[in-house]
Amino acid sequence: MKLADFVHSNKLKKREFNARLPALRAELLEAQNSLRKADFPVILLFAGVDGAGKSEVVNLLNEWMDPRWLINRAYGRPTDSDSETQRPAFRKYWHDVPPRGRIGLFLSAWYSKVLLGSVAQRVQPDDFQNHVQEIRRFERMHANDGALILKFWMHLDKRHQRKQLERLEANPATSWRVTHSDWAHWAMYNRFVQAGDQIIEATDTKLAPWRVIDGADHRYRSITIAEHLLEAIKNRLAESKTKSKPQTTSPQTSTTKSPVPAKPAPAKKEFKPSHVNWLSGVDLKQTLAKKDYRLRLAQSQGELNRLFRQAKQQRVSSMLAFEGWDAAGKGGSIRRILQALDPRNYQVVPTAAPTAEELAHHYLWRFWRHLPTGGDITIFDRSWYGRVLVERVEGFARPDEWQRAYKEINEFEQQLVESGIMVCKYWLHITKDEQLRRFEERQTTPHKRWKLTDEDWRNREKWDEYESAVNDMIQLTNTPQAPWVIVPANDKYTARIHVLDAVCDQLRNFLM
Amino acid sequence: MKLADFVHSNKLKKREFNARLPALRAELLEAQNSLRKADFPVILLFAGVDGAGKSEVVNLLNEWMDPRWLINRAYGRPTDSDSETQRPAFRKYWHDVPPRGRIGLFLSAWYSKVLLGSVAQRVQPDDFQNHVQEIRRFERMHANDGALILKFWMHLDKRHQRKQLERLEANPATSWRVTHSDWAHWAMYNRFVQAGDQIIEATDTKLAPWRVIDGADHRYRSITIAEHLLEAIKNRLAESKTKSKPQTTSPQTSTTKSPVPAKPAPAKKEFKPSHVNWLSGVDLKQTLAKKDYRLRLAQSQGELNRLFRQAKQQRVSSMLAFEGWDAAGKGGSIRRILQALDPRNYQVVPTAAPTAEELAHHYLWRFWRHLPTGGDITIFDRSWYGRVLVERVEGFARPDEWQRAYKEINEFEQQLVESGIMVCKYWLHITKDEQLRRFEERQTTPHKRWKLTDEDWRNREKWDEYESAVNDMIQLTNTPQAPWVIVPANDKYTARIHVLDAVCDQLRNFLM
Known part of the structure; x- marks a missing residue:
């Protein structure tokens, strides 16, 4: 489904939220604790439209889990000196990837530049392809190394985005979250959504799948993301336990578009050993007085x-x-x-x-x-x-x-x-x-x-x-x-x- | 002796240099290798007048020892963004201190600011005292933690500094080393030396002593520094081996001004346990509905x-x-x-x-x-x-x-x-x-x-x-x-x- 066709339709009543939360939190903590001894990290990436709850969800996950084992990463606009010390662009993301056993929560991060660039129509088609390829490589390398990567696009239709921004602005405790650029993005809603659709399509992979989250209802979005995270960790932990037989990734999980990322399959037989003896041609007789x-x-x-x-x-x-x-x-x-x-x-x-x-x-x-x-x-x-x-x-x-x-x-x-x-x-x-x-x-x-x-x-x-x-x-x-x-x-x-x-x-x- | 009274007087003939070097290098390598298993790092700091061979000595030590276990640190002028990310000023030096078993070679480093500031007469007496105190604290903390700290002031009298700069300038392979600021410093030679004397006096401690090196003759200065380093490492390694009896620092080494830094003595009985039970006064009866x-x-x-x-x-x-x-x-x-x-x-x-x-x-x-x-x-x-x-x-x-x-x-x-x-x-x-x-x-x-x-x-x-x-x-x-x-x-x-x-x-x- 395209973001452009998205209509808000998901809600969770307060009573149901309160009924589900305690067990969910207990399970999340258990899962996080088991994860600490596991041999893979979890990478959660949040992108999406302003006002759909990216920061709020990160804050809630910090509350629901043990924050000592979470790594939060949001990136401000790069300064001039960053552009020198942080080149290549992915240096900082490499630096911040959580070690095995930990969960990293990333806000926009490696999607920020291509997304905002596309909205502002600053990105040429070639550049777009390069960006997307770098993103795919980065995610593939870490997924292949075992990382569990979950990407959430937090979404609102245009009407609900306006309502959400107005609501945040009306509350003194949250009005600071709404900036000039939020309204500027709202005015460009259609472009924003178009860019989002393009990027999701280009980076939705088996190893690092996107999931679009209806962000209008804060209970629904929080519970949905937390449950999804929990399920993904539990599945991966279970798989890891049976990893004595490594090749168990069934063809079903590979073809069905599962919301939970696939465990990386062993490398395809791409490796072709060299038939040339490169070393034999070296002249080792040369000397120098x-x-x-x-x-x-x-x-x-x-x-x-x-x-x-x-x-x-x-x-x-x-x-x-x-x-x-x-x-x-x-x-x-x-x-x-x-x-x-x-x-x-x-x-x-x-x-x-x-x-x-x-x-x-x-x-x-x-x-x-x-x-x-x-x-x-x-x-x-x-x-x-x-x-x-x-x-x-x-x-x-x-x-x-x-x-x-x-x-x-x-x-x-x-x-x-x-x-x-x-x-x-x-x-x-x-x-x-x-x-x-x-x-x-x-x-x-x-x-x-x-x-x-x-x-x-x-x-x-x-x-x-x-x-x-x-x-x-x-x-x-x-x-x-x-x-x-x-x-x-x-x-x-x-x-x-x-x-x-x-x-x-x-x-x-x-x-x- | 004051730097102001310094006269170049030390030379080493090429023949003698060549005769002493092989054994010295072998011993340096052995010492470096033994050091790798030791429980202390070595911190070498080089400061002094331009043209006296600071960089050259660092390069030579990299050649004479195994550079894989050396850490070289020189610091450019801080940029605006550094001043934010590197505050407090000593953050970067803390970051770069070598781990136990390694040798760090530092060019000017934590002396650079106060030295150049004093020469430019930008440092008020209060500031000077603060700077010097921060330096002493930094060195004392690491010395107390076991670091062997050797500081070399590479010196030239005014006439030899001019000759040295002219010689470097005349050689195409080294002319790049002589910058406008080197000549500016030369013109302010007297101020430079005065600042050096002040700083050496204020930071020459038993745990981190200064040694002034006659820098006019490249053979003399290299061999002297290398031998001094070797002796200091060997002494400290020998002391570490006998450390089953910790309190062996004899009063002689403490009072005689030895060129080799003293092993830190156990803390003086400064510790006075608290006679107040701070916790007993806390009202733990308060509740909140x-x-x-x-x-x-x-x-x-x-x-x-x-x-x-x-x-x-x-x-x-x-x-x-x-x-x-x-x-x-x-x-x-x-x-x-x-x-x-x-x-x-x-x-x-x-x-x-x-x-x-x-x-x-x-x-x-x-x-x-x-x-x-x-x-x-x-x-x-x-x-x-x-x-x-x-x-x-x-x-x-x-x-x-x-x-x-x-x-x-x-x-x-x-x-x-x-x-x-x-x-x-x-x-x-x-x-x-x-x-x-x-x-x-x-x-x-x-x-x-x-x-x-x-x-x-x-x-x-x-x-x-x-x-x-x-x-x-x-x-x-x-x-x-x-x-x-x-x-x-x-x-x-x-x-x-x-x-x-x-x-x-x-x-x-x-x-x-």
């Missing part, structure tokens, strides 16, 4: 310094991700870059095993936290590619999870690049023999011994599995906007100059 | 709503901390406040057991993360007072730690209030009998049963110990700028109205 290295190091660092100063002036930020075999020389290459930089502008982020807080979020969450702004540089010593390398090989991620990750990573990087961040990725490649030589050298050199761990030896035993994973990674994530550079690293001097020159090349292209 | 409650609730919530909208307009943010006996009704009182608020403006933060990340920082760190900005409200369901309540009673904090905490908390709240944040604190008080009645009610009411845990029963057994802790807390932290409100909570209606009216009163006073 110390004298030549010194000379070229100074030249390349000078050039890099010049380019990064230009990037700083243009407020172009950079993310450099370093991956490679253990002992391939990631640290040494990173240091040669740092030497050319102003310490005011860079940050090195080591990617170790995730903390408890990081584990409670989508695996990309911790990288969103470290995005550079304002022309700064963040260097990742190991990166989000851990998902398709160590997590894949060691079984920390399920096959459907790491197989889905290639696409997610491409989308993540695309968002960064579109928001003006340069993304560079380096695989430092050495032969298995060279790795052995370096391991043994580390073992016998006192100040290097701490660098070598048992884990390095264990990883080495899985060389072939890692090689397959690296080839798939390069095959599936070597995109034009964020290409892989495979660095021949058997010779350290060669590797360092190779990296420096590659950063220079990429930066030069990006700044053009 | 449901009808009166309804009426007063509407009135008080209306007033609260009006006041908080005024606060939002004036950009006055608020922090409300709720403490109280288990089952005293904290949640219910918080919900009655939320009902009067716009969900765009508030956040409820439950204070549960700290996460691993929180444990790796000062206990106040996690509360600094949740400061409200821009007229918003943060409500803490339990708070930083856990340090002197549960952590004291359960032995999670040592006596010297919780005894020190009263002063730290007062200073924390003072900083908030001075930066324009309203701080309210509520102790919800019930009798031991009333608690028992509520526990039993929870046990028999299905939708309340989850609220009651074994821990609640265990806490109840320690009622008397908690009572002493509460009385000490009120005695020692009931300050004019952030007073305690003891809420009679045996009757829930009375308690809720009491809280609402208290928030209104405090807000009304604060906004005047």
Whole structure:
């Protein structure tokens, strides 16, 4: 049904409301409490016309549930400085997604810009498609990661919107809620509804379905939303309990348009392993004499310094991700870059095993936290590619999870690049023999011994599995906007100059 | 010695530098690696005259050590929007303090404002004292928490500063480092040095000592700083190993001005327990009929709503901390406040057991993360007072730690209030009998049963110990700028109205 055809028809008598409420609240609290130990978060999004009760419902849910485990998020109009620190646009939403076990209540949030833009007719059709696609991706990524996403469009027909705004204005305790822009929206009711219809149609997915709520009667809308939330949580908790058999999503739930979002089905067989051995083509015989290295190091660092100063002036930020075999020389290459930089502008982020807080979020969450702004540089010593390398090989991620990750990573990087961040990725490649030589050298050199761990030896035993994973990674994530550079690293001097020159090349292209 | 009397006299020959460097680097790496498992962070601060090598040394340390475990922090000039989101001024420094086991390298940082202000003669004597006091407090809090703090003033005499700036300017790879303001500072060399002398004198403490480094010779300054850092880490690691006997800080180290900061001595016997039983005076007999409650609730919530909208307009943010006996009704009182608020403006933060990340920082760190900005409200369901309540009673904090905490908390709240944040604190008080009645009610009411845990029963057994802790807390932290409100909570209606009216009163006073 179209919003344009909507007619107010739902009411709940006070007596019935009072009769249903106590049990509902008790059940909501129970569900919230069970949820705390569950492995998924709940994301509630409220959008809709002014006066239909978005804020009121959020307040009521805070009252009916235990507010200590709720996260409320509403976003004011972005300021100029936000637009810099919060790019890409979804950074703040990523930041605010609740961890597993918690409920997040979002007011308009990632729908605000496209909705208001459409009403004001500021959004071109192409832009609209881009917006909608970003929204769908964001919701899909979190739904696939387990998030239960419920979206409510709080609605009123035009007559009831006027009545509602008048009623709010008449009451001194609520008149502040009615602003000039509310009446301006009312005057544009038809446009608002048209935009709502478009957006709902474009973003109503199985994993993150919309539900239109009749907002004229405050009892009806509150009870309806609360019951819907309760049912959804209970269903998902029940499903989680039986998740020992993962593939139980029946075809019925997928085809019937259920109001309760479907549990994400395992990834379709989209994953096609690489048939190319990307690593075999690398010429590892190159060497560089110390004298030549010194000379070229100074030249390349000078050039890099010049380019990064230009990037700083243009407020172009950079993310450099370093991956490679253990002992391939990631640290040494990173240091040669740092030497050319102003310490005011860079940050090195080591990617170790995730903390408890990081584990409670989508695996990309911790990288969103470290995005550079304002022309700064963040260097990742190991990166989000851990998902398709160590997590894949060691079984920390399920096959459907790491197989889905290639696409997610491409989308993540695309968002960064579109928001003006340069993304560079380096695989430092050495032969298995060279790795052995370096391991043994580390073992016998006192100040290097701490660098070598048992884990390095264990990883080495899985060389072939890692090689397959690296080839798939390069095959599936070597995109034009964020290409892989495979660095021949058997010779350290060669590797360092190779990296420096590659950063220079990429930066030069990006700044053009 | 005064900076004004400083004459460049230290050099290191290239040969000697090259001879000492390899062993130094190896030892630095070893020390850094041992540090990773230690229970303290290292904070290095670099200040001084332009051209004396602050950035260069930070870069070198990043090269000589493993940059994955270093945190570099330099701060640009604050923008207008920063001044709002980063108030209080020390918020960003609190945020950036490295966790235990890591090294943070700070460029000027918390010295920048007072130093540049003094040079520009923009700082009045009173302001200067306030600045310096805030710096000393910040450093003392972290030193007492275990942080090893080393501060280096990189210095040049006037002639060498000119030579240094000219040399940097002449080299294309470094000329960008010399800005107009560097030459402006050079022209004001005498004032700069005078300000430096004042600041060093005022902030050179046993726990966070300054060391002046001759910056004219790059080999000398780098080796000197690196050796000093190494020695300090090794000493502290050695002390930590023998910390089974905590009181070993000998009087010699305390009186001799050692270049290596002293390990914090246990708190002096400043703690004086309360002789007043603050809780005994509370009239718990008051009750409120449901009808009166309804009426007063509407009135008080209306007033609260009006006041908080005024606060939002004036950009006055608020922090409300709720403490109280288990089952005293904290949640219910918080919900009655939320009902009067716009969900765009508030956040409820439950204070549960700290996460691993929180444990790796000062206990106040996690509360600094949740400061409200821009007229918003943060409500803490339990708070930083856990340090002197549960952590004291359960032995999670040592006596010297919780005894020190009263002063730290007062200073924390003072900083908030001075930066324009309203701080309210509520102790919800019930009798031991009333608690028992509520526990039993929870046990028999299905939708309340989850609220009651074994821990609640265990806490109840320690009622008397908690009572002493509460009385000490009120005695020692009931300050004019952030007073305690003891809420009679045996009757829930009375308690809720009491809280609402208290928030209104405090807000009304604060906004005047």
